[in-house]
Amino acid sequence: MTKKIDLEESFLYDRHVLEYIHRASEHGLYDIRGLGAKRRVPNFDDLVFLTASASRYPLEGYREKCLTRTVLGTRRAKKPITLDIPITIAGMSFGSLSANVKEAIGRAASEVGTSTTTGDGGMTQEERASSKTLVYQCLPSRYGFNPQDLKQADAIEMVIGQGAKPGGGGMLLGLKVSPRVAQMRTLPEGIDQRSACRHPDWTGPDDLTIKINELREITDWQIPIYVKLGATRVRDDVKLAVKAGADVVVVDGMQGGTAATQQVFIEHAGIPTLPAVRQAVEALDEMDVLGEVQLVVSGGIRTGADVAKALALGADAVSLGQAVLMALGCNSPSYFDGQEQVDVSDEYAKLGTGPGYCHHCQTGLCPVGVTTQIPELEKRLQPDWGARRLKNYLQTLTMELTTLARACGKSNVHHLEREDLVALTVEAAAMAKLPLAGTDWIPGDPPKRES
Amino acid sequence: MESLELESIDLQKLSVRQLNHYLHHEIGTTSPSRVEILNPNGLHNIAVGLDAPVRVDVRGHGGYFLGGMNRQARIVVHGNVGWSVAENMMSGEVQVKGFASQCAGASAHGGLLFIEGSASSRCGISLKGGDIVVGGHVGHMSAFMAQAGHLVVCGDAGAGLGDSLYEAVIYVRGKIHSLGADAREEPMAEEDYATVGQLLSRTGLDCSPREFKRVASAKTLYHWNVDADQEY
Ligand code: SF4
Numbered sequence: 001m002t003k004k005i006d007l008e009e010s011f012l013y014d015r016h017v018l019e020y021i022h023r024a025s026e027h028g029l030y031d032i033r034g035l036g037a038k039r040r041v042p043n044f045d046d047l048v049f050l051t052a053s054a055s056r057y058p059l060e061g062y063r064e065k066c067l068t069r070t071v072l073g074t075r076r077a078k079k080p081i082t083l084d085i086p087i088t089i090a091g092m093s094f095g096s097l098s099a100n101v102k103e104a105i106g107r108a109a110s111e112v113g114t115s116t117t118t119g120d121g122g123m124t125q126e127e128r129a130s131s132k133t134l135v136y137q138c139l140p141s142r143y144g145f146n147p148q149d150l151k152q153a154d155a156i157e158m159v160i161g162q163g164a165k166p167g168g169g170g171m172l173l174g175l176k177v178s179p180r181v182a183q184m185r186t187l188p189e190g191i192d193q194r195s196a197c198r199h200p201d202w203t204g205p206d207d208l209t210i211k212i213n214e215l216r217e218i219t220d221w222q223i224p225i226y227v228k229l230g231a232t233r234v235r236d237d238v239k240l241a242v243k244a245g246a247d248v249v250v251v252d253g254m255q256g257g258t259a260a261t262q263q264v265f266i267e268h269a270g271i272p273t274l275p276a277v278r279q280a281v282e283a284l285d286e287m288d289v290l291g292e293v294q295l296v297v298s299g300g301i302r303t304g305a306d307v308a309k310a311l312a313l314g315a316d317a318v319s320l321g322q323a324v325l326m327a328l329g330c331n332s333p334s335y336f337d338g339q340e341q342v343d344v345s346d347e348y349a350k351l352g353t354g355p356g357y358c359h360h361c362q363t364g365l366c367p368v369g370v371t372t373q374i375p376e377l378e379k380r381l382q383p384d385w386g387a388r389r390l391k392n393y394l395q396t397l398t399m400e401l402t403t404l405a406r407a408c409g410k411s412n413v414h415h416l417e418r419e420d421l422v423a424l425t426v427e428a429a430a431m432a433k434l435p436l437a438g439t440d441w442i443p444g445d446p447p448k449r450e451s
Numbered sequence: 452m453e454s455l456e457l458e459s460i461d462l463q464k465l466s467v468r469q470l471n472h473y474l475h476h477e478i479g480t481t482s483p484s485r486v487e488i489l490n491p492n493g494l495h496n497i498a499v500g501l502d503a504p505v506r507v508d509v510r511g512h513g514g515y516f517l518g519g520m521n522r523q524a525r526i527v528v529h530g531n532v533g534w535s536v537a538e539n540m541m542s543g544e545v546q547v548k549g550f551a552s553q554c555a556g557a558s559a560h561g562g563l564l565f566i567e568g569s570a571s572s573r574c575g576i577s578l579k580g581g582d583i584v585v586g587g588h589v590g591h592m593s594a595f596m597a598q599a600g601h602l603v604v605c606g607d608a609g610a611g612l613g614d615s616l617y618e619a620v621i622y623v624r625g626k627i628h629s630l631g632a633d634a635r636e637e638p639m640a641e642e643d644y645a646t647v648g649q650l651l652s653r654t655g656l657d658c659s660p661r662e663f664k665r666v667a668s669a670k671t672l673y674h675w676n677v678d679a680d681q682e683y
Binding site: 029141147173185192207210211213217 | 471522
């Protein structure tokens with residue numbers, strides 16, 4: 001007779017783990033994939049707003065203004081960045097994305113009055129032309145990095161790490177190293193490319209101070225310098241970035257995406273965005289630079305509610321990566337060919353996945369033409385269509401953000417505050433240091449004495 | 452043509468910021484195209500981001516990033532330099548009459564970096580098309596992940612030379628302590644002798660190209676490979 005335990009799945013060695021061990025034994029190589037962590041971690045969904053009631057009064061949704069203007073880089077730059085909304089576009093490389101996608105992003109960002117960011121691989125002229133405000137990344141690889149582009153930038157982002165792979169470098173597999181990508185990166189065509197994880201010309205925070213000054217000298221102290229960190233030891237790292245002279249600190253939580261990296265990094269390195277933003281704000285506060293050094297938060301920001309919660313926790317702006325790709329059709333069952341939607345479920349199937357589950361950006365065979373360098377696939381995402389979609393998405397986020405801010409009685413989205421939030425789970429309450437909903441209890445805080 | 456007029460800038464009287472502003476906006480346009488910098492005293496970021504065919508003489512020692520991101524200019528340092536001299540240089544020439552600290556010529560896309568003395572570790576790291584000639588020795592991990600260009604070492608090379616090389620080529624006259632992952636010694640071809648000869652002639656160093664060994668990528672790390680064992 002079969003006993004129940006004879007068919008019981010092991011908790012520790014479940015089907016996922018068994019499949020992983022079998023695959024590793026067969027190939028002897030780790031898995032490389034795109035996008036971000038798939039596991040559930042405490043996130044902004046675990047917070048809710050205490051919108052106005054008798055104790056606070058709300059603003060009228062249609063008649064009363066709620067400002068979204070955002071200024072970044074006020075500390076030392078002569079020309080800080082002024083944006084119409086606090087939602088920016090994160091650095092994504094030409095190479096991982098097609099030129100059409102880069103153009104669509106630049107156009108949408110410019111239309112809604114926000115900034116976009118270059119990526120590993122340098123600045124393309126299409127991107128510069130289509131982006132009103134362009135942040136130029138200085139990455140460890142220095143692919144295509146040059147002083148002419150630096151002088152055309154509106155801000156510089158010194159990338160120390162990325163939430164999806166803090167401590168690791170990027171990857172671009174051979175299929176995506178097209179002639180143009182290879183030429184921009186000074187690499188042979190078609191190789192499996194590994195980006196460096198450390199900068200070639202400086203090591204450690206003292207050197208970083210000098211490096212930031214070099215960039216300021218070269219750009220005549222005109223434009224802001226951001227420092228981007230993958231969220232690990234956030235409190236220390238933010239302080240070191242501030243000490244090194246950053247005008248803006250960008251903190252990217254573990255839910256942040258990537259075009260390709262080792263799966264072990266994506267799921268097992270870094271801390272979630274929720275505690276990262278709280279620690280970053282505390283670090284800025286302890287250094288007495290709140291309001292002087294701006295904080296941009298990224299890693300799994302999807303909705304206007306996420307934006308509002310990040311701002312309420314103390315961020316000055318957020319930055320979006322994966323969600324931008326999704327607005328452009330990532331994980332959609334079809335693409336728009338100019339006349340109608342064309343179903344590509346079979347192409348997802350060839351990659352061994354399906355719409356809704358795909359994370360195969362590393363292959364360069366993106367069924368909807370977003371993360372590809374293959375001309376026939378790239379055509380599937382036309383800049384006009386993409387720019388319109390992304391503009392709609394950013395507009396929706398902004399409307400949701402101002403809706404929540406008004407309901408909290410704020411005439412400026414930057415007036416959202418921690419006091420407007422509570423947590424739904426003990427974990428989120430502990431990580432964000434907010435009270436658990438319906439209680440005064442903040443896990444980790446000393447108990448309040450009964451009066 | 453270089454102008455015969457010469458402007459002297461004393462870094463005991465002007466700041467590095469004023470110096471660089473002058474070098475970016477005035478030299479060669481509203482003032483002579485030759486300048487000498489006095490009392491550099493190890494200051495960082497001297498003469499960075501230049502973009503004009505001018506000549507700059509630094510009379511003393513420089514700190515980090517001297518000549519960083521240079522385009523067109525010829526910069527001569529009559530002393531030693533700190534980390535990352537001529538980092539990300541695009542064109543022009545930087546000459547160091549003394550010694551250079553770590554990461555000399557890091558990520559240089561073009562131009563010539565000539566160090567008359569020795570250079571410390573990671574010389575030519577991430578090189579992207581520039582040429583580097585070192586009169587003395589280079590430290591460990593030199594030309595790490597170098598993508599294109601040449602590193603010519605007239606003395607010895609430290610451990611891990613050319614680790615994870617791409618298409619850059621290294622020429623060493625002296626002893627190689629050890630090679631890094633995926634770097635290998637290859638026979639010199641006529642083309643190599645010509646390249647070394649041409650680079651040496653630009654520096655005036657008196658040694659024969661025939662004395663050099665060639666180190667280049669074995670290209671075993673160009674594609675993911677299960678047998679490549681821990682070297683990713
Ligand atoms: S649909 Fe394209 S962009 Fe989205 S995960 Fe798949 S390959 Fe990447």
